[in-house]
Amino acid sequence: MSVKLETRGLSKAYGAFVALQPTNIQVREGEFLTLLGPSGSGKTTLLQMISGLVPPSSGQLLIDGADATHASPGDRGMGLVFQSYALFPHMSVRDNVAYGLRMRKLPKAEVNRAVEDALGMVRMQDFAHRYPNELSGGQQQRIALARCFAYRPSVILLDEPLGALDKNLREHMQLEIRRMHKELGATFIYVTHDQEEALTLSDRICLMNRARVEQLATPLELYDQPASRFAAEFIGHSNLLCGRVSEYGTLQVEGRNVALAGCGGSLPGPGEATLLVRPEAAQLTAPAQGVLAGRIEECVFLGSDIRVLVRLPSGAVFSVRCARHLHPSVGDEVGISWQPQHATFLPAQVKP
Ligand SMILES: Nc1ncnc2c1ncn2[C@@H]1O[C@H](COP(=O)(O)OP(=O)(O)O)[C@@H](O)[C@H]1O
Ligand SMILES: [Mg+2]
Incomplete structure (x- = not known):
C-alpha cells in the first residue's frame, strides 16, 4: 500500500x-x-x-x-x-x-x-x-x-x-x-x-x-x-508481573518460579523482566495447581462472565475473567494459571 x-x-x-x-x-x-x-x-x-x-x-x-x-x-x-x-x-x-x-x-x-x-x-x-x-x-x-x-x-x-x-x-x-x-x-x-x-x-x-x-x-x-x-495498561485490562529472571530460565515472581519457555514477546535475558497476562488468558484452579496463588478479594459481575480480583501474597491484585458457572466467591483461596503462549514479555524498557 x-x-x-x-x-x-x-x-x-x-x-x-x-x-x-x-x-x-x-x-x-x-x-x-x-x-x-x-x-x-x-x-x-x-x-x-x-x-x-x-x-x-x-x-x-x-x-x-x-x-x-x-x-x-x-x-x-x-x-x-x-x-x-x-x-x-x-x-x-x-x-x-x-x-x-x-x-x-x-x-x-x-x-x-x-x-x-x-x-x-x-x-x-x-x-x-x-x-x-x-x-x-x-x-x-x-x-x-x-x-x-x-x-x-x-x-x-x-x-x-x-x-x-x-x-x-x-x-x-x-x-x-x-x-x-x-x-x-x-x-x-x-x-x-x-x-x-x-x-x-x-x-x-x-x-x-x-x-x-x-x-x-x-x-x-x-x-x-x-x-x-x-x-499494555492503556489498551484493555492487564496483569503485569514484574520479577527477576533466574539462571534456570524462570521468572521469580510472588515467591514462585514461572517458566519462560513458550511465552510470547522477546524472551528476556538475566535481570528484571515484565510478563503480561490478560485477564481472559488466565484461569482459576485449585491453589496447589496454579502458577500463582492468592485469595479472591472481589467478584464483579459483567453479564456474560465475572471479573475476579485475586490478592497475591505481595499485595498485588491479579484480574481473571471467569465463567459464571464456576461460582467464584470472595474469600476463596485459588490458584491462577495460564498457557505460556498466552503470556507475553514486554520489551526491556529503555528509560528516557
Ligand atoms: N496553543 C497552545 N499554547 C500552549 N500550549 C498548548 C497549545 N495547544 C496545545 N497546548 C498544549 O500541548 C499539549 C498537547 O495538547 P493537545 O495536542 O491538544 O493534546 P490532546 O489532543 O492529546 O489532548 C497540552 O499540554 C496542551 O495544553
Ligand atoms: Mg485533543
Whole structure:
C-alpha cells in the first residue's frame, strides 16, 4: 500500500513547552489510522499540523511524496471534522453541506449532486430542509460529516467527532463511520482518547503519550504485543508481573518460579523482566495447581462472565475473567494459571 502522508521529525513547541516531540509516522493510502492517547498527549497538535492550521516548530510533512510543510490548509486536499459540529445556525442542512462547494464555485448541478450524495452517505437525505437547531446532536454530527465528505477530500481528519454523543449513539456512529470510510475510500486520521473506539474503528493505531508516539501498530498487535508498560495498561485490562529472571530460565515472581519457555514477546535475558497476562488468558484452579496463588478479594459481575480480583501474597491484585458457572466467591483461596503462549514479555524498557 502506498504512503499517502508522512511526517519527518514534525514537532511543536509553545515557548519552552513541548506539545509534540519530533515525530515520524507514515499514513497509508486509504487506511483508517487513529491517534489514541490520554488528554494532553499531543493528538490534536499532530492532527492540526497535518491539516495546516498549526505551523510546526520543526520537521516536514509530505503528502503523496511531495513536501507540503508550508502548504496552506486549503491546498492540502483535506477535510476536517471536529467535536463541535460548527454548523451555520442560520443555514439549512442543504446549505450547510453545499457551503464549501459553492465557495469553490462549482456548477450548480454538480453542487446539488454532491450534496445529495453526501447526505445519502450519512443517511440524512430527508433532513435537507431542516435547520441545525431542529436536529439532535447525533444528526448534527452527521451533517458535519456530510459537509466534509461533499467535496471528496482524499484525506479526512476527525478530532473526537463523537465526543459529545452518549454511549449508545457513539457506538452506533462508530459503525457508521467505518461504513463511510469504506464507501469513500479516503484516508482517515481519527483522534480519540477512547481505546474501545480506537480498537473498533482502526486499521492501525498510533498510540501517543507525553508528546510522543508510544507505538504504531494494528489493534491486534497493540493488544497482544504492547511495546511498553504504558501500551499494555492503556489498551484493555492487564496483569503485569514484574520479577527477576533466574539462571534456570524462570521468572521469580510472588515467591514462585514461572517458566519462560513458550511465552510470547522477546524472551528476556538475566535481570528484571515484565510478563503480561490478560485477564481472559488466565484461569482459576485449585491453589496447589496454579502458577500463582492468592485469595479472591472481589467478584464483579459483567453479564456474560465475572471479573475476579485475586490478592497475591505481595499485595498485588491479579484480574481473571471467569465463567459464571464456576461460582467464584470472595474469600476463596485459588490458584491462577495460564498457557505460556498466552503470556507475553514486554520489551526491556529503555528509560528516557
Ligand atoms: N496553543 C497552545 N499554547 C500552549 N500550549 C498548548 C497549545 N495547544 C496545545 N497546548 C498544549 O500541548 C499539549 C498537547 O495538547 P493537545 O495536542 O491538544 O493534546 P490532546 O489532543 O492529546 O489532548 C497540552 O499540554 C496542551 O495544553
Ligand atoms: Mg485533543
